[in-house]
Amino acid sequence: xxxxxxxxxxxxxxxxxxxxxxxxxxxxxxxxxxxxxxxxxxxxxxxxxxxxxxxxxxxxxxxxxxxxxxxxxxxxxxxxxxxxxxxxxxxxxxxxxxxxxxxxxxxxxxxxxxxxxxxxxxxxxxxxxxxxxxxxxxxxxxxxxxxxxxxxxxxxxxxxxxxxxxxxxxxxxxxxxxxxxxxxxxxxxxxxxxxxxxxxxxxxxxxxxxxxxxxxxxxxxxxxxxxxxxxxxxxxxxxxxxxxxxxxxxxxxxxxxxxxxxxxxxxxxxxxxxxxxxxxxxxxxxxxxxxxxxxxxxxxxxxxxxxxxxxxxxxxxxxxxx
Amino acid sequence: xxxxxxxxxxxxxxxxxxxxxxxxxxxxxxxxxxxxxxxxxxxxxxxxxxxxxxxxxxxxxxxxxxxxxxxxxxxxxxxxxxxxxxxxxxxxxxxxxxxxxxxxxxxxxxxxxxxxxxxxxxxxxxxxxxxxxxxxxxxxxxxxxxxxxxxxxxxxxxxxxxxxxxxxxxxxxxxxxxxxxxxxxxxxxxxxxxxxxxxxxxxxxxxxxxxxxxxxxxxxxxxxxxxxxxxxxxxxxxxxxxxxxxxxxxxxxxxxxxxxxxxxxxxxxxxxxxxxxxxxxxxxxxxxxxxxxxxxxxxxxxxxxxxxxxxxxxxxxxxxxxxxxxxxxxxxxxx
Numbered sequence: 001x002x003x004x005x006x007x008x009x010x011x012x013x014x015x016x017x018x019x020x021x022x023x024x025x026x027x028x029x030x031x032x033x034x035x036x037x038x039x040x041x042x043x044x045x046x047x048x049x050x051x052x053x054x055x056x057x058x059x060x061x062x063x064x065x066x067x068x069x070x071x072x073x074x075x076x077x078x079x080x081x082x083x084x085x086x087x088x089x090x091x092x093x094x095x096x097x098x099x100x101x102x103x104x105x106x107x108x109x110x111x112x113x114x115x116x117x118x119x120x121x122x123x124x125x126x127x128x129x130x131x132x133x134x135x136x137x138x139x140x141x142x143x144x145x146x147x148x149x150x151x152x153x154x155x156x157x158x159x160x161x162x163x164x165x166x167x168x169x170x171x172x173x174x175x176x177x178x179x180x181x182x183x184x185x186x187x188x189x190x191x192x193x194x195x196x197x198x199x200x201x202x203x204x205x206x207x208x209x210x211x212x213x214x215x216x217x218x219x220x221x222x223x224x225x226x227x228x229x230x231x232x233x234x235x236x237x238x239x240x241x242x243x244x245x246x247x248x249x250x251x252x253x254x255x256x257x258x259x260x261x262x263x264x265x266x267x268x269x270x271x272x273x274x275x276x277x278x279x280x281x282x283x284x285x286x287x288x289x290x291x292x293x294x295x296x297x298x299x300x301x302x303x304x305x306x307x308x309x310x311x312x313x314x315x316x317x318x319x320x321x322x
Numbered sequence: 323x324x325x326x327x328x329x330x331x332x333x334x335x336x337x338x339x340x341x342x343x344x345x346x347x348x349x350x351x352x353x354x355x356x357x358x359x360x361x362x363x364x365x366x367x368x369x370x371x372x373x374x375x376x377x378x379x380x381x382x383x384x385x386x387x388x389x390x391x392x393x394x395x396x397x398x399x400x401x402x403x404x405x406x407x408x409x410x411x412x413x414x415x416x417x418x419x420x421x422x423x424x425x426x427x428x429x430x431x432x433x434x435x436x437x438x439x440x441x442x443x444x445x446x447x448x449x450x451x452x453x454x455x456x457x458x459x460x461x462x463x464x465x466x467x468x469x470x471x472x473x474x475x476x477x478x479x480x481x482x483x484x485x486x487x488x489x490x491x492x493x494x495x496x497x498x499x500x501x502x503x504x505x506x507x508x509x510x511x512x513x514x515x516x517x518x519x520x521x522x523x524x525x526x527x528x529x530x531x532x533x534x535x536x537x538x539x540x541x542x543x544x545x546x547x548x549x550x551x552x553x554x555x556x557x558x559x560x561x562x563x564x565x566x567x568x569x570x571x572x573x574x575x576x577x578x579x580x581x582x583x584x585x586x587x588x589x590x591x592x593x594x595x596x597x598x599x600x601x602x603x604x605x606x607x608x609x610x611x612x613x614x615x616x617x618x619x620x621x622x623x624x625x626x627x628x629x630x631x632x633x634x635x636x637x638x639x640x641x642x643x644x645x646x647x648x649x650x651x652x653x654x655x656x657x
Contacts, residue, residue: 036473143348146636151598151613152352158617158625159360170488183441195489236479244602244614251610254479260601262485281482288477297474 027301037053037297043290047101054102057095061253066090074273074320087276097283099252106165108234109173112227113223114173119180124211126181127188130152138185144178153237154246163247168238176233180226184219191218221302228295232288239284254280331458342641347406349633353626354405358398364622365390369623384592389416394616414630415623417470417616419591424627434503435601435608438524439593442531447586455578458547459539459570468544472537480491480596484530484603493620498526501605527604534600535593540583546578553577 007015031037058064058081066089074085081092126137149172156171192198197214205213239255241247245263249256261277300306357364368389372382396404408414414424457468478486492500504510504519549576550556559569598610605611609628616624 036470097454143345146633146640147343147349147352147592148596148629148632148636151610152630154598154613155356155617155625158620159356199391232477236535240479240599244599244618246614246618258482258485262466262488274493277489281478281486284482285474285478288479289474292473305368 022093026314029310029314030301030306031297033301034297040290040293040295040297041083043287044294047287047290048105050098051101051105054098054319057098059098060091060095064089064091064095071273071276071308073272084279085211085275087251089251091174091251093276093279096254096257097280098250101287103165103250103252104235105231106240107169107238108231110166110169111172111176111234115177115180115230116223116227118173119177119226120184120219121217122177123181123272124188124215127185128192128207128215130189130192134185138182141178141182141185145182147175149175150237150240153294154241157241158246161248162200163238163242163250167305168241168247172230172237173236176230180222183222187214187219187222189217191215208314211271217302217304223300224286224298224302228291228298232291232295235288237282239299254284264319338641338644339600342637343538343630345637346634348407349630349637350406351402353409353630354402356626356629357405357622360622362483364415364418367418406612407428414627416423416629417621417624419615419619419621420624427624428609428628428631429606431609431612434606435597435610438527438531438601438606438608439590439597441530443535443586443589443593444570444611445528446536446539447582449538451543451579451582453536454540454543455547455570455575457544458551458574461568468540472540475533476537476592479599480530481599481603483533484526484600487526488603499523500526503606524606525601527606530600530604534596535589543578543582546581547574550574550577579585584643584647588640590639590643594632594639 031041066086067076070086070090071088072090073087075082079092081094084093084097087093087096122137122141126134126141153172153175156175157168160171161165162168183256191214194214197210198208200214238253239249239258242250242253242255243259243262245256245259247253247256249260251257258277258280262272365386367384369382372385373379378386401416402410412425414428416422417424417427420427453468457465475483488500491498499505499522503523504516505523510516556569556573559573594609597608598614600606601608601611602614609632613625613628616622616628
């Protein structure tokens with residue numbers, strides 16, 4: 001501590017930033033070292049960028065709706081937006097897809113943030129404090145895990161009758177943190193008994209710094225993986241609710257387009273009607289696969305052994321280039 | 323020693339039963355609060371319906387409270403206790419769209435779900451276990467291929483997979499019926515014709531279910547088998563240059579089987595919750611379908627009733643898994 005305060009503040013901040021950037025670089029190197037990681041990383045970055053950039057594209061509102069252009073196959077005729085054809089309202093499918101990404105990611109991100117916040121906090125609390133708190137909290141986790149999350153989500157979504165991403169994400173996040181809390185509790189319990197945590201405690205460091213510096217690194221993979229999977233869950237769920245017609249129709253929810261094609265219009269029985277459904281199926285499969293790959297590959301990033309190997313390799317490369 | 327064993331076992335049994343009871347009370351309470359939260363509560367709707375049929379107000383009030391198994395006009399705690407009481411007596415209220423007791427509807431719906439879940443889960447477990455062992459024993463291309471294709475199946479939601487199968491087999495090839503559990507011209511009964519018809523109708527839903535859940539079993543078995551491969555006794559077996567097949571089947575396979583069997587027992591309960599999409603897409607009149615129909619048409623008691631039955635199935639499934647696990651592995655009871 002005393003040594004650190006001898007270094008001027010500005011220098012310390014710069015050091016921190018440089019260190020963070022270096023860690024980020026190492027993470028990306030590890031990420032992209034496997035085929036799955038490459039695909040997952042590339043797709044996820046692309047999808048998130050597209051979702052953030054969605055406002056640059058025109059919103060596929062009612063004014064785009066045109067009965068004459070109902071599910072036309074891909075063409076460039078009216079304008080370039082029609083490159084993927086149209087949905088069942090005559091709205092360009094490309095715009096539906098881009099704005100839909102934003103919609104689904106909003107749900108997933110809200111659910112993920114809530115889930116990670118509640119799950120991490122309660123899991124750490126249970127694992128670190130132990131004793132009666134742990135017993136009571138663990139009992140609660142197990143109790144909540146017996147409830148089929150999706151069924152309850154469906155019922156609540158129907159009560160609110162809303163396709164609003166904030167509401168849907170909030171409900172999903174509130175319902176689905178128990179699994180994460182339980183795995184974090186288990187990880188915290190096993191981390192607590194490791195030698196280095198014991199050493200930190202003997203050094204008299206406070207609980208907060210032990211949790212931040214010693215236990216957090218062990219549980220970060222769970223958190224990242226759960227966050228990614230909750231985004232996938234948001235996709236699955238919100239699309240499914242709309243597919244069954246349980247939330248109000250919205251053309252930026254791909255599930256609504258697919259469900260409409262299947263249940264109401266029976267459009268999948270006509271040759272041109274299958275095209276939008278097939279395009280949506282392909283698009284959502286690619287995107288979800290990207291997320292699943294990302295989640296699978298993220299485990300390696302936090303493997304300290306892997307990190308050290310990569311650090312050494314990078315250092316030797318730097319030396320060789322000099 | 324033997325007496326201590328008996329005491330330990332009975333403590334363990336009492337504890338498990340107490341936990342099951344607590345879970346049941348919790349689940350029913352959640353259902354109760356959901357009914358409370360519903361806009362335009364079911365009691366009111368049933369009451370209005372009875373009054374329209376010309377039943378006197380005082381009598382209608384009593385009948386509505388019985389049919390809704392929930393009375394908002396008394397103290398909430400009394401109302402909660404009343405609900406708890408009627409649920410434990412098998413009264414889940416009255417369905418508005420089916421015009422029948424909810425418990426009756428669920429009794430006719432449950433066999434379909436049980437059939438779907440049991441068959442597909444057992445098949446998925448068996449094939450997943452074999453394929454997982456195979457993937458673990460082969461490294462390189464085969465492993466990567468299995469891994470990649472399974473990630474692909476994992477990323478498709480059940481209803482989308484159902485839609486793909488419907489488009490391929492129902493619309494393009496026209497070889498399988500795409501909706502319903504049996505044809506309308508076949509009378510249900512224990513006849514060969516009916517059973518064949520049901521099998522034809524359930525082929526696609528079963529295939530969907532199977533494809534959705536079996537990647538998980540392959541992954542589970544594979545990672546388990548890989549971790550067992552690092553054990554010393556496997557290394558010794560390899561050093562003795564035993565045949566590859568024997569190592570995979572006896573040394574790794576048998577040791578991977580027990581945890582996977584336990585996981586299978588736990589999954590039977592959990593699977594009920596995931597039946598909503600597949601049953602709704604294929605219009606199989608099971609629990610998930612009833613739940614979706616009920617919530618889509620605002621039939622609250624039917625929705626909550628089927629939800630409650632699904633939770634109870636999960637709780638009982640877990641309990642049975644706990645008990646059998648305790649029988650298989652005595653270490654659990656000692657806790």
